[in-house]
Amino acid sequence: MVFKCGSCGSCMIYDFNKNDLVCPSCDSVGNPKIEYDNKDDIDICPICGGQLNLGQYGSARKCNYCDSYVVSDTRLGGDNRPSAIIPTTITKKEVFSLLTEKFSNYICLIPEVFSENRLKEVIIEYVPYWVYAFNIKAAYAGNIKESVTTGNTTVTDTYSVTESWDLDMEEVPVDASEKMPDMVMDELEPFDFKAKLDFKPEYLSGSESEIYNHESDHYKEEACYKAADFAYEHMYGELNMAYPHAVNLSRNSVKNDTSLDIRTVSADYYLLPVYRYSYTFKNGNILDYYVNGQTKEIYGTAPISEKRLWTAIAATVTAFAGAAALISTILMLLGGAV
Ligand SMILES: [Zn+2]
Numbered sequence: 001m002v003f004k005c006g007s008c009g010s011c012m013i014y015d016f017n018k019n020d021l022v023c024p025s026c027d028s029v030g031n032p033k034i035e036y037d038n039k040d041d042i043d044i045c046p047i048c049g050g051q052l053n054l055g056q057y058g059s060a061r062k063c064n065y066c067d068s069y070v071v072s073d074t075r076l077g078g079d080n081r082p083s084a085i086i087p088t089t090i091t092k093k094e095v096f097s098l099l100t101e102k103f104s105n106y107i108c109l110i111p112e113v114f115s116e117n118r119l120k121e122v123i124i125e126y127v128p129y130w131v132y133a134f135n136i137k138a139a140y141a142g143n144i145k146e147s148v149t150t151g152n153t154t155v156t157d158t159y160s161v162t163e164s165w166d167l168d169m170e171e172v173p174v175d176a177s178e179k180m181p182d183m184v185m186d187e188l189e190p191f192d193f194k195a196k197l198d199f200k201p202e203y204l205s206g207s208e209s210e211i212y213n214h215e216s217d218h219y220k221e222e223a224c225y226k227a228a229d230f231a232y233e234h235m236y237g238e239l240n241m242a243y244p245h246a247v248n249l250s251r252n253s254v255k256n257d258t259s260l261d262i263r264t265v266s267a268d269y270y271l272l273p274v275y276r277y278s279y280t281f282k283n284g285n286i287l288d289y290y291v292n293g294q295t296k297e298i299y300g301t302a303p304i305s306e307k308r309l310w311t312a313i314a315a316t317v318t319a320f321a322g323a324a325a326l327i328s329t330i331l332m333l334l335g336g337a338v
């Protein structure tokens with residue numbers, strides 16, 4: 001579907017700060033005129049008939065021919081309808097400000113990388129995630145050695161400890177899109193799930209999105225690993241509190257002496273916001289930037305110009321040589337031996 005402005009016919013964009021669709025041409029808010037998918041071929045733009053190139057999983061994107069933001073109501077129907085979305089309240093302009101600030105201490109930056117005329121290349125992507133809830137029964141059985149030194153005496157005791165925990169773990173997220181590199185998503189997490197909203201298709205107008213690439217079972221093992229890590233960390237913290245003078249407690253020893261029984265309580269499909277921006281150099285090299293659309297966490301390296309860097313190094317070397325020559329001249333004038 002396409003959300004056209006009721007006043008001027010332009011394509012509207014959802015603005016989570018205004019909680020409504022907004023027209024970028026005439027600033028109208030709300031009252032969209034909705035054009036629906038072509039059910040025979042959802043990869044065809046309902047406005048101009050151009051190919052959308054949604055691919056196997058695409059659910060929202062901009063038409064390359066008429067610039068309409070198309071949200072596929074067909075693809076987002078039934079089981080493919082997300083249960084929730086975490087909105088972004090930051091703008092593309094703020095994304096560039098964040099990136100500029102992040103790299104402000106570097107020398108030899110390429111200023112045009114984050115210049116305003118590139119703002120239209122910044123894309124907000126809603127990434128599909130499976131969000132699991134687990135119940136974990138954890139049983140620890142191990143020997144904990146405590147050592148207490150008072151004055152010159154050290155007393156060491158060893159305790160045979162058995163402990164069990166019943167842990168409810170809600171909202172364990174796993175990225176369900178192959179398009180987004182796992183390494184990037186790991187860097188950008190966590191997201192704050194308190195901000196989630198029930199999904200509505202108009203939220204994606206102005207964004208790109210995908211549906212989950214595989215069912216929740218496919219990602220369950222990865223989710224269990226994450227849940228297990230949380231559980232071990234929790235137990236390590238509690239055992240450390242109970243035995244503050246322990247000398248043989250470590251994350252690894254807790255892991256080795258624990259058995260976990262992990263049960264899936266639920267798996268829900270969410271969309272989480274990530275800004276994406278790429279800068280391509282004349283030689284074809286690409287710099288990729290990603291920003292968490294909620295927490296503003298950044299992934300990417302400083303856009304340093306190698307040419308400028310070498311010029312700066314050469315200038316420093318010349319200046320240094322010049323300064324060294326000057327110092328030796330002064331020392332000679334003062335009669336010092338150099
Ligand atoms: Zn308008």
Ligand SMILES: [Zn+2]
Pocket residue numbers: 045046047048049050063064065066067068
């Ligand atoms: Zn079009």
